[in-house]
Amino acid sequence: MKPSGHRDLAKMLAEFKNGSSGSRSRRDLTFTYDQAAAKFAMATPVITPSWLSFYYPLSGQVWIGVLASTLTVCFTLVKITRRKTWQMRHGVLSTGSVVLESVGTLLGQGLYGRLSTSQSNHILVGTWLFFGVVVGTAYRASLIASLTLPRLPPRPETVEELVKVIDRVTIESFDGSYKKFFLNSESSAFRELGSMMVGGDVMDGLNTVLKMKSAHIGAPLNLQLIISRNFAKLDGTSPLYLGKEKLLQVSLAWGVPHDAPYTPQIDKCLRIISQAGLYEQWKKETMEAAARESRMKQREEIKQQGQDGAEHSQTNFRSLSIIHVQGPLLLLLVGITLGSVAFVVERLLVSEPHPSHTPGPTRQISD
Incomplete structure (x- = not known):
């Protein structure tokens, strides 16, 4: 495409985004080929030591x-x-x-x-x-x-639960359109979420989530891809997770000039691709490739650290820690303490019987 074509395309995209009255008569949308949503990412709750570990097996x-x-x-x-x-x-x-x-x-x-x-x-x-x-x-x-497999602490999954545990939310600014949308919402939880929004990059937002009470909002596929590439561990777990509730959900389509002769052909191709499930398959392959690359990268780093580091990484998550056995240990400590107290009280209140003095047999001395 010539430079003038680049300028025309940029001008058309700007008019399409701003939604001016003149551009409405000159633009159109293709077949809706996918659904996009916005979700929040938060730090996975850390398992804290609990003395009730021996209580959980039974209700x-x-x-x-x-x-x-x-x-x-x-x-x-x-x-x-x-x-x-x-x-x-x-x-x-x-x-x-x-x-x-x-x-x-x-x-x-x-x-x-x-x-x-x-x-x-x-x-x-x-x-x-x-x-x-x-x-x-x-x-x-x-x-x-x-x-x-200890029980994980409860974690926020909805907007109502999210606004109660965070202090700020990072999101790519997009000229503040998302923030305005949330602030003008009829939901009090959405308005409170909008009041805590600040602009920020995806990586900066996710790193901030791990350091403070914060969340990052973005496209689920993009967030999963970044988390899988940069934050996933060798065993497949991640310190970040995505909430279940969808904050926004919009349809995706291509913007084309109004009454373009090639729009029906594009719609036909998009419809075939969508009905065949190729978009879902491509998403799955992309996530699997990202996870595979992340594991290979971590294995290379472990090889560079030496065999000790490899053994430590393989056995660290398998051994039981104080988180698992804190309950039985505390129960044993309570039992030893109560037994010691009972022993001291028994020694103080019950005196040991003294053996009575019995004279030994007298020996008869003969002259």
Whole structure:
């Protein structure tokens, strides 16, 4: 195209964008070949240590049921072992021993046999053992998944949730048209979002998201491509994510001169490409290629760092950390503390019996 053609094209695009009255009669749009939307990108919430890691495998209702069943069985066994006829046949068994053995069987410990010596509680103890096996097996299986795949904190997915947790939003300015659109919206959440908007580049906006309470708004495909190329890790995870809600959704079409003779041919080609699903296939191939290039680049960097760096990158995300086992450790610490306090109180309140002084046998000395 000649330089004059470049100037005519630039002039036509400027008129098409500004929407002047004279340009409306000289422009047209082709077949709508795709839908574009705007989404926000935010930093993925970091998994924080939680002492409830051992609580998550079972729901609250299940924990209440297990606790109620344990108390009921312990209370029933204590009542049975307190009967005089039972104590005369099997001996005295303290309340603590009954509770310890009942809870121990629930946790998978062996049964000493003193609770099942009577015919009156064979059925109760057998049912309790079956209950302990089922609940214990289900808990241990779910605990493995809970420790290796800890629960992620909640993250904003809608505009209403977004405006509550951020201080600013970056977006490519586009002459401030997006900011004006949000400020003039009837939605209070959109108006609040527009008041926090500032212009900025995509890379600068995404880097700012990782440093402060901020979000960046842009085209989803472009954001995914940049995140996959520049922020994705070797295992495929990323410190950034895209919200589910679509802030804007517009149709995409080519701008052509009004009544151009080649518009029907362009519409036919665009319709065939769209109906064949080629746009979606091209998007998928583009994302896969970007992810592949990112992984290859990271592997090259690891090779340059040496074998130690490679081993560290491969094993770092597999090992359990304090985030996973903080709950059991805190539970153990509480148990040790309570046991130490009970031991000190027992030593202070209960004095040890002193052995009575008994004279030894006298020796008779003969002359």
